[in-house]
Amino acid sequence: MQSNYYDITIIGAGVSSVFLAYTLMKHNEHISIHMIDLGKKLSERTCGLDEGRGCTCEGVCSKYIGFAGLGKSEGKFNYTNDFGGELGRKIGNQTTLDLMKEVDDILCEFGGDFIPSYSTKNDTLSKRARMVDVKVLSTEVRHLGTRLASDIFQRMYEVLKNRITFSFETHIDTISKHDPGFHLKSNSGDFTTEKLVIGTGMSGSTWLKKQAASLGLFPGKTRLDMGVRVEMKGDQLQSILEDTFETKLKIERDSFSATTYCMNPRGRIIRKHQHGLVMPDGQNARENDIPGANLNFSLFVPRYFHSHGEAMDYAVSTIGGINQGRERIVVQRLEDFKLHRNTESLEGNLIGPSLKAECGNLREEVPELYSIALKEFFASLESLIGEPIHHDTLLYGLDAKYYEPKLPTDKNFETDVSNLYLIGDCSGETHSLSQAAASGIYLGKHLGR
Template identity: 60%
Template sequence: MYDVTIIGAGVSGIFMAYELTKRYPEAKIMLIDKGKKLSERNCKARSKQECLCDVCDQYIGFAGLGKSEGKFNYTNDFGGSLGRKIGTVQAEKLMWEVDRILCSFGGEEAELYHTHSPELEVSAKSVGLEVLTTSVRHLGTKRSHHVFQSLYEVLTKRIDLWFGTDVYSIEKSDSFEINTSKGNIKTKKVVLSTGNSGSEWMYRQCEQLGLLPGPARLDLGIRVEMRENQLEAILKDTFETKLHIKREAFEGTTYCMNPNGRIIRKYQHGLVMPDGQNKREQDKAGNNLNFTLFVPSFYSSKEEADLVAQQVIGGINRGRDRIVVQRLQDLKKQQATTSHILSSNSIVPSLDGEAGNLIDEVPNIYLGALREFFDSLEKLIGEPIDEETLLYGIDGKFYEAKIPTNDSFETDVTGLFLIGDCSGETHSLSQAAASGLYAAKMI
């Protein structure tokens, strides 16, 4: 009989397991994941057609999305609602505890930087924008791999870990019985930490236990690629910034700003989207800066949100890796960008997209939001946005519909907990990890 069984070895599950072993060294802990050990997560496919994984390990397996660039934002301003759930002071304290743990496993080699700029906040407010601030520990892919491998080596000596394991059912009586592809497990408590990748499975399990999800959120937005020096006026004191715009019809936030970065393809939920890659992940720095302006929408269910994503993003993809790119100048003229025009553009695209017209591909709310954002941004930087700036359609951020949990992340089924992104409360590595620490303290 296990004391606690954690299903999902992403950052929330890892940090919870680590904290449990410190607080309760005699407890019997199991950590299960459908994916592979970190050392075996080697998929480098550049498209879903090239991927030969039964379960693609770009997103699934030990460390989950923490295996990617390992960007930890320590803030309550964005990245989830953990602060509203457990209190902003406690949430911030736990995020800094996450940082301390990362540093104890080699993360201190990545310099901590801050985006706070009082002068910029005042200037942004005067043009109708808000600056969201954070402190950032950006590990990078190689260092992130080292940090999480070191955590794995500690955990493997203290708990049981099963990889490549399918969980078929979770049944509740006095305790829980988990039926898996490797046999049955009896456990006193169950923690689901399956992230966004395991949402369909999680909803099925929760439904069988009488738990139903609520409304869901979906963020879509245009990824922008512009001259790297165009934002010098607002980036002189910070490596990046995060700007928020709110109007009567919409609100939007810039995410994943990458000075000297490039745009790559992101594969999630069978969809292909433009994503930003930091210059630290490249052999040499680029000449462009990129970011996405995400606009959130809310739906009655996760199924409805996923259907919209399939219609919008899937409609652009057309069953392949298609991403549309258009110059700002052509968008303003409501005309398509051609491949000939793109070949002579002064801002050279870092992603091989298909030249076209976003007006025909993207719902107007996202284009309208971007136009209004650019109007305010031009006032903030004191110059027009270069009309050869490139716009890519369309990026997406996916969220879980919330299944109600109490202040300890426990559901209405006694002994069943939801943490990390699958709880619907966190949307970032730092808040997900912090939720794991918190649940370990409360359980």
């Protein structure tokens, strides 16, 4: 097949890559850009999981792979340095905030201002929380929802395709270094490029590990967050949510820290499929025509492992043990959890479950660390809201958030291999849509010069 040359090739068409390409296009009209992705165009990304059924995809799952990546999943952009990655440490906190403002401006340029942004900052709550050893993490939020996020990224694609060459459903088999650039072999032909940017996110972790090793790059430690998803009375946290749509709370102890994640007032719990595992995930009220009556969130405890493989083995062993080779998720009432007894039935439970799960005993199926964290957090939360957590609160096991192993890069995201860059979640520096997009803009300005 004919070999095609480009100034810059981007592997992966997720959020970081889309914002990188858009910035490059705006800053330099002369460079040739090629974007390659294993998945499909956004308009062709359909999966039964989107409709509450099983995966209907052949090969890679279109729910997670393809143009816009996870950007279309919920479209939640948190503009903060408090969580969502360590981009601020790498390029400076103010620079990161400025870049995230640019991310939001671009989203609004393509229709994101249809949904108003909101802030979770609450100085009064923060002061109260400090008195009970709880830290309140705050952010500006633009929560687009799946439909609007898909529309926005489709509009961005319509603009990008006029300047950028796209290769979808393309698997890069090998990457070889040829100074000053790279030679790529794929199922769609061979390509050469002067500069190569990889933005494959979490989905391409196995592939990236193999390619990095072939180029002499080896990752360090890998983070894995796991924890229980909680479903409680919709008004249980009213006293701390009066002025904000949601909040993010953190406790820190000598041996662990625990942080609430993806808090969904009036939301529902759905099944999430990742890495062959099934987990309880939160769905916001905006994703449903009929809002739920409950509030849900996950309480994540981060752990660090020596390698990505070790982290994944731990997740597969723990969550896979709960799944039992099927889509099993275990649920337990808070009262039963406290009394170390099985939950036999949820019939008549004041808090109706929004997810059909199997009653059981979390303490028997979840590592002790996550039970201890949950117990400590609830004690602090009760002090903060001034009342007991309702005993019919439901606990689902086990949710997880995966991270890429971090490969060393300099301040411009360039690896030890000249002209090879990593952005977004696969860089290990970002863990959110907003910071991933910001990293794309940052690199786009650098390369665009």
